[in-house]
Amino acid sequence: MKSPYSITNKTLMLVTAISEKLGEINATYLYKPATELRKKNRIKTIQSSLEIEGNTLTEEQITALLENKRIIAPQKDIVEVQNAIKIYEQLNQFNPYQLKALEKAHAVLMNGLIDHPGKLRTTNVGIVKGSKVEHITPGGAMVKGLMKDLFEYLKKDTDLILIKSCVFHYEFEFIHPFIDGNGRMGRLWQTLILMQKYPVFEYLPVESLIKQKQTEYYNKLSESDKKGHSTPFIEFMLEIILESLTGLLQSQSVILHTTDRIDLFKEKIGKIKFTRKDYMQLFKNISAPTASRDLKWAVNEGILTKFGELRLTEYQFL
Known part of the structure; x- marks a missing residue:
């Protein structure tokens, strides 16, 4: 009813x-x-x-x-x-x-x-x-x-x-x-x-x-x-x-830090492999070097796995 x-x-x-x-x-x-x-x-x-x-x-x-x-x-x-x-x-x-x-x-x-x-x-x-x-x-x-x-x-x-x-x-x-x-x-x-x-x-x-x-x-x-x-x-x-x-x-004037961006991207992408370009599509206001630093940090922390080198580099959340 x-x-x-x-x-x-x-x-x-x-x-x-x-x-x-x-x-x-x-x-x-x-x-x-x-x-x-x-x-x-x-x-x-x-x-x-x-x-x-x-x-x-x-x-x-x-x-x-x-x-x-x-x-x-x-x-x-x-x-x-x-x-x-x-x-x-x-x-x-x-x-x-x-x-x-x-x-x-x-x-x-x-x-x-x-x-x-x-x-x-x-x-x-x-x-x-x-x-x-x-x-x-x-x-x-x-x-x-x-x-x-x-x-x-x-x-x-x-x-x-x-x-x-x-x-x-x-x-x-x-x-x-x-x-x-x-x-x-x-x-x-x-x-x-x-x-x-x-x-x-x-x-x-x-x-x-x-x-x-x-x-x-x-x-x-x-x-x-x-x-x-x-x-x-x-x-x-x-x-x-x-x-x-x-x-x-x-x-709130939000200042996103590396950990915030990585957490947000993980929610969006899940277990799918992605590139630095994909990452920057979500965070359009960051530079390529900042994106690289974010991804390198996540790899070092054991959050991401890295595949390939240079332009062929892909990442995947563990």
């Missing part, structure tokens, strides 16, 4: 703008940021997502935990961060189209924080804010069926992945499939869905913008609940994605 939502003019405008930004990112090799930036963005993502859920740890404290240093903080907050670090390190191992993978990821994310992590709820719950019931979730007996339907939609619907990822995020929060950890799981899973097609999302700190607009985030979830369709939430999340991509393009 297809989840109810509309493709509005605003949705189409946002999708077009996002697609243009993704094109710019691919053209400037920003889809795989340098190692230091990847680490920084991941820390920002973990800190933002968990702060939304009430975690008190700073980016500096999370950095210390990543480096296996001891910190003084509430034990629950430390466990939440350690679990989040683990899940982001394993992110590529989870199939976003499998319910079992989602349950497994929840088990890692909520390990040591709740009873039976990774198990879909079978009891009824309501979401309370202050003294007011904010959202009545579907009954526990319905959860498994609703989640199976949601994954069927994700796998089979023909809408754009940008839109489907937002719909999944909203419907996941509406179903509230676990006793706890639904907010961080919904945001994580949207990232996982998007990065299958657009690798930049693995390192894009979308969470930090959601944190800055936390009140609006919850308001759009609530507005979608009241309207009975996820259109307001889809538009909000597309705006967040566009803002994140715009910020990435504005903040």
Whole structure:
């Protein structure tokens, strides 16, 4: 069953703008940021997502935990961060189209924080804010069926992945499939869905913008609940994605080093033999001597095998 939502003019405008930004990112090799930036963005993502859920740890404290240093903080907050670090390190191992993978990821994310992590709820719950019931979730007996339907939609619907990822995020929060950890799981899973097609999302700190607009985030979830369709939430999340991509393009003037170029070329060429000319076709702004130095470095490092000499020289990734 297809989840109810509309493709509005605003949705189409946002999708077009996002697609243009993704094109710019691919053209400037920003889809795989340098190692230091990847680490920084991941820390920002973990800190933002968990702060939304009430975690008190700073980016500096999370950095210390990543480096296996001891910190003084509430034990629950430390466990939440350690679990989040683990899940982001394993992110590529989870199939976003499998319910079992989602349950497994929840088990890692909520390990040591709740009873039976990774198990879909079978009891009824309501979401309370202050003294007011904010959202009545579907009954526990319905959860498994609703989640199976949601994954069927994700796998089979023909809408754009940008839109489907937002719909999944909203419907996941509406179903509230676990006793706890639904907010961080919904945001994580949207990232996982998007990065299958657009690798930049693995390192894009979308969470930090959601944190800055936390009140609006919850308001759009609530507005979608009241309207009975996820259109307001889809538009909000597309705006967040566009803002994140715009910020990435504005903040990064990329200087590619030898290792960056070799990594990027390996992704593109795979195991096919190639020449220096082929290499320079991808990196049009480098000189022939720079290309030769890159390739010589990769051969010396045991990354490439070299065949032939002079103009007949070819290379292949090991």
